[in-house]
Amino acid sequence: MTRTRRPTARRVLFAAVPLAVLLALAGASVALGARSVEGTVVLTALRSLLTGHGAEAIAASVDQAAVIDRVPRVLTGILVGSALAVSGLAMQGATRNPLGDPGLLGLGAGASLAMALGIGLGLTGSVLVVMGLAIAGTLGAAVLVYAAASAATRMSSGAGGAPGPLSLVLAGAAVSAGAGAVTSALIIAIPQVQDRFRFWSIGTLARSSMADVGALAGVIVLGIAAVLLSAPGMDAIALGDDMAHGLGTRPERLRAVLLGATVLMTAAATALAGPVSFVGLMVPHMLRRLRPPSTRLLVIATALWGAALVLAADLIGRLVIAPQEIHIGVTTILLGVPLMLVLLRRKSMTL
Amino acid sequence: MSAGECSTAAAADQPTAREQVAALRSRGRRRLRLVVAGLAVLVLALMAVRVLLGAYTVTIPDFFRILGGEQIPGATYIVMQSKLPRAVGAALAGAAFGASGSLFRRTLRNPLASPDLIGISAGASAGAVVAMTVLGWRGPGMAIGALIGGLGVAGIVLAFARSGGARGSGGATTAMGSEKVIVAGIALSSLAMVIVSQIVLSLEKGDLQSVSVWTSGSLSTANWTRITWLAIALVILLPLGLAIHQALAPADLGADFAHGLGARPERTGFLALVVGALLASAATAAFGPLAFVALLSTPLARGLTGGRPSLPVAALVGAAIVVAADFLGTEAIPGVRLPTGILTGAAGAPLMLWLLIRSKSKV
Numbered sequence: 244m245t246r247t248r249r250p251t252a253r254r255v256l257f258a259a260v261p262l263a264v265l266l267a268l269a270g271a272s273v274a275l276g277a278r279s280v281e282g283t284v285v286l287t288a289l290r291s292l293l294t295g296h297g298a299e300a301i302a303a304s305v306d307q308a309a310v311i312d313r314v315p316r317v318l319t320g321i322l323v324g325s326a327l328a329v330s331g332l333a334m335q336g337a338t339r340n341p342l343g344d345p346g347l348l349g350l351g352a353g354a355s356l357a358m359a360l361g362i363g364l365g366l367t368g369s370v371l372v373v374m375g376l377a378i379a380g381t382l383g384a385a386v387l388v389y390a391a392a393s394a395a396t397r398m399s400s401g402a403g404g405a406p407g408p409l410s411l412v413l414a415g416a417a418v419s420a421g422a423g424a425v426t427s428a429l430i431i432a433i434p435q436v437q438d439r440f441r442f443w444s445i446g447t448l449a450r451s452s453m454a455d456v457g458a459l460a461g462v463i464v465l466g467i468a469a470v471l472l473s474a475p476g477m478d479a480i481a482l483g484d485d486m487a488h489g490l491g492t493r494p495e496r497l498r499a500v501l502l503g504a505t506v507l508m509t510a511a512a513t514a515l516a517g518p519v520s521f522v523g524l525m526v527p528h529m530l531r532r533l534r535p536p537s538t539r540l541l542v543i544a545t546a547l548w549g550a551a552l553v554l555a556a557d558l559i560g561r562l563v564i565a566p567q568e569i570h571i572g573v574t575t576i577l578l579g580v581p582l583m584l585v586l587l588r589r590k591s592m593t594l
Numbered sequence: 595m596s597a598g599e600c601s602t603a604a605a606a607d608q609p610t611a612r613e614q615v616a617a618l619r620s621r622g623r624r625r626l627r628l629v630v631a632g633l634a635v636l637v638l639a640l641m642a643v644r645v646l647l648g649a650y651t652v653t654i655p656d657f658f659r660i661l662g663g664e665q666i667p668g669a670t671y672i673v674m675q676s677k678l679p680r681a682v683g684a685a686l687a688g689a690a691f692g693a694s695g696s697l698f699r700r701t702l703r704n705p706l707a708s709p710d711l712i713g714i715s716a717g718a719s720a721g722a723v724v725a726m727t728v729l730g731w732r733g734p735g736m737a738i739g740a741l742i743g744g745l746g747v748a749g750i751v752l753a754f755a756r757s758g759g760a761r762g763s764g765g766a767t768t769a770m771g772s773e774k775v776i777v778a779g780i781a782l783s784s785l786a787m788v789i790v791s792q793i794v795l796s797l798e799k800g801d802l803q804s805v806s807v808w809t810s811g812s813l814s815t816a817n818w819t820r821i822t823w824l825a826i827a828l829v830i831l832l833p834l835g836l837a838i839h840q841a842l843a844p845a846d847l848g849a850d851f852a853h854g855l856g857a858r859p860e861r862t863g864f865l866a867l868v869v870g871a872l873l874a875s876a877a878t879a880a881f882g883p884l885a886f887v888a889l890l891s892t893p894l895a896r897g898l899t900g901g902r903p904s905l906p907v908a909a910l911v912g913a914a915i916v917v918a919a920d921f922l923g924t925e926a927i928p929g930v931r932l933p934t935g936i937l938t939g940a941a942g943a944p945l946m947l948w949l950l951i952r953s954k955s956k957v
Contacts, residue, residue, distance in 0.1 A: 342777075387947075394951045409773045413706065413950050416780045421943025424885065424936045427810055432930040445791045520784065564796075573792045576785050583781045584754060587774050 254536045261547035265321070268554040272317045273310050275558065277566045280306045289314075318460075319451035320557050320571070321550040323516045326463045326508035328549020329542060331523015333470045336477040337501040341528070341586060342408040345381075345509040346520025349418035351446075353384025354513035356422040359429045363436045370458040370514070377510035384422065385506060388414045446519030446572030448557050459511040466508035467546055473500050474538040519572050521579025522549055528582065622902060629898045633910035637685055640917040644681040645673065648925045652677070675817070683816035683880065684920045684934070685913040686824045688887055690877035692912020693835050695888025696895065696905045697870035700842050701863040704776065705949045708889040709748075709874040710942075712779025715883035716786035717747030718875035719809055723790050727797065737823060737879040744875030747786060748867060751779045811882035811935020813920045820880045827876040831869055832909070838866045839905040846903075884919075884935045886942025887912050893949065 274285045288310035327345060334343030345351055357380025358373055366372055391414040392406035399410075406414075429436045476497040479487040487494045512519065526549045527541070535541035553571055556578075560569035646652050650672055652660075660666060660673050695708045709715060721743020725731040731739060755775045790809050808815055844852040845859035852859040874888065891912035899907050916934060919941075923932040 391947045391951060398952060409777055410950065412777045412780070413773065414947060416711075416777075417943050417946035417950065420885065420939055420946070424939030424943065428932050428936045428940065431932055431936070432927060445788055445795065567796050569792060570795070573788050576788045580781045580785045584778055587754075587778050588757075 250536060254540060257533070257536055257540050258543050258547065261544050261551055265547050265551045265554070268551050268558065269317050269321065272320070272554050272558050273313045276309070276313060276561050278306070278309045280310055285310050315451040315453040315456055316448050316557070317554065318453075318456045319515050320448050320554045322456065322460055322463050323446075323448070323512045323519065323571075324522060324550035324553030325467060325546035326512040326549075327519055327522040328526040328545045328552070329467050329470050329523075330505045330508045330512070332527040332542065332545045333473075333477075333501040333505045334523065335527055336480065337498045337505075338405060338411070339481065340405075340408045340411055341589070342412050342524065342583075344521060344524040345505065345512075346518060346522075347524060347583075348411055348415035349384045349388050349422065350381045350415075350506070350509045351513045351518040351520070352419040352422040352426070353380040353382075353387075354378075354510050355518060356380055356426045356429075357383070358514065359426045359436050362439055363429050363433045365435075370455055373514055374459065374462065374510060377514045378506060380422075381506045381510040381513070384418050385502065388418050391417070445570045446517040446575070447568075447570035448516055448553075449568065449570065451515070455515055459515055462507055462511040466504040466511070467542070469500055469504040471539060471542045473497055473504075474542050477501070478538050517572065519553070519575055521575045521583070522552060524586075525575075525579050525582055526552060528586065622900070626899055626902065626904060626907070630904075630906055630910065633898075633907060633914065637910055637913045637917065640914055640921070641681040641685060644684070644917055644921045645677045648677075648921070649928070650677075679816040679818055679821055680813045680920055681917060683821050683824070684813050684916040686821065686828060687813075687877040687881050687884060688891070688913035688916030689832070689909040690824070690828060690873045690912070691884060691887035691916070692891035692895070693832060693905050693909040694870040694873035694877075695892040695912070696903065696908035697835055697839060697866045697873070698888070699892045699908075700839060700846070700903045701866045701870075704772070705893055706773070706776050706889075706946065708886075708892065709744075709870055710883065710886050710888045711783070711946070712751055712776055713747040713783030713786055714744045714871050714874045715878050715885070715888075716783040716790070718744035718878035719883045720786040720789045721746065721875075722879055723793050723809065727793050733819070734823070737876070740879035741872060741875045743786070744871050744878065745868070747779075747782055748871040750782060751775060752864075752867065754778050807933060808882040810933040811884040811938070812933035813881055813916075814931065814933070815881065824876060824880040827872075831873050831876065835866075835869045835873060836905050838862060838869055839903070842866055882933075882935060884916060885939030886946070887915055887938050889942050889949075890915055890938065890945055893945070 270282075270285070273289070274280050274282065280288075284304070284306045288307040291307070292311055292314065330345045331343055334345065334348070335341060337343075342348075354377040357376045360380075361372070361376035366376065388411060389406065392410035395410040395414065396406045399407075431437070476487070476492045476494075479490045479492040480494045480497060482490075484494045487497075526545050530541055530544055530548065535544065552575070556571045556574035560571060560574055563569060646654065646657060652669055652673055656666060656669060657673065660670050664670070691710070694714075695710075698707055698709050698712075699705060718740040722736045722740035724743070725736050725739025729735070729739070755772075794809055841857070841862045842859075844855045844857035845863060847855075877884070891908050894915075895904060895908040895911045896902070898911070915938065919937040920934045923934050923937050926932075
């Protein structure tokens, strides 16, 4: 009896704890800030928002208006955090590279460049146009980084095969730097780009809007679902491609699904919040230390903890130096770089 | 196979072999002198283009009259307060980055181990911005902040290399050139840059303009005070760097050989990194982190000298790059002034990819 119950309890806890933390943080994020609000007011405001009386509530009191104003920000944080964390997990699984992170490998920078280019060329349409640009940029950066890193690994080891983790990060840094320089040039040269991109050197939730959330939530949910469905296959490719074939999975197709989901989620997250690094690196590595009961639960927990991490980063950033704020891009790098240094000291890190 | 055979053969060939070596050596030296002279002319020509041409042109006789102290309405101000300081500042900063890159390259034996990639420039700009905005230091105080920031990042990267981030390759300075340590430096660099962005975004409008131009690396802030400070730093650091660069020669043969020759490659390498970090930080303090100038100039310099490491050549190449980039940034698109660091950054990124791809095939 106890034998079977204990793993089940562990399974439940593995998902329930982050869910509880996330809900608590979401509540705190709506209530706290430059103008902190009591719990009862939060509840009335949210209830009126859900029943479609948001406008009346805003008119009713400043406190309720503050709460309603923070809702898109919290939703954006949840979407961005879960998208980036699951992207990191999918990249680490697909490339068997412990340093997989969409920011670190230059994908976010590619998305930003494509969006700046599109806006510079006058393509300021709906969110969907921006999203299309972001996907194109992410994909372009991914292909470039992967090709350069494979070439570097082939040169150093003489053999073909998957690119090593260090090559990927170095190629990602080069692509980030180049894309970043061209993006900066566009921001300076073209006023329309400047208007939209002024705050894009760091990832931030300060520009969140309900319209963007509505348009991009579907993309992110779809990406997470794709990774969730591929979870059993990720275990198989972790054992090597030959073993995966033997176990009846098709590693190439699985990789394509995982990387496709990564591109979608990274593009959406970058369109929502700008470049945010290290969330995808931190969350999966921390969770693996807790020995996840199954890969599917690892995906769920990664999404929840990723969302919680970004919300916590945003909340702390808003409270520490209020009324100014520390943007999430700063906090995540501050937390991520020490972890990165620890990971680099492992023996398995090769070019 | 016997030693006797070898030595007799060598003895018979000795005069000619010696002559051959002497001829090769003098050819190498002649090539080096030629390259240095050619680059010096190139840098001066680019500076002349920078000062005389562009949206506002100045004639050569007018230029010398202005230098002689004559007041020509409009022209004197533009030449003495904008064009000439920019050209001189660009040459000095470029030389500093080029020399710094050469010192790092020769010590760490990896073309990717450049001070602007592993976070020295980013650390220096974070130090300068913190000194400027948080502590309220201006002028020399900002330069001190930059030096502390640059040396600080260099220290962290060195400590990471020494603590076993890359074990098994003789000595910390050699380990520091490994890709592992470069990736650690890139992570630290992104950390420093994001601190800079955060501070810049929280600034008031007035400060924002000047600081944000400086943080992407620009010569628009060039004035004679900054140039004087940077020139003083270079007068001290460049000869020092040159001496250390030459003292690194035994280490080119490998640590064991160098020890056998009585050199202390570890200590010399450490000094080279300190002087290299100071050079990059001083240039950053003056005009911001001009991205990838060190990364760009070292391989170009080696190409020109035929693979021979030379600090003066690298410094001159760096100077040429920055003067040219400053001219292009201000004049290429009418009405748009791109900070110099953006141009060098855009040029450096493809080179970095290329260096990465062929890194292990030649190094």
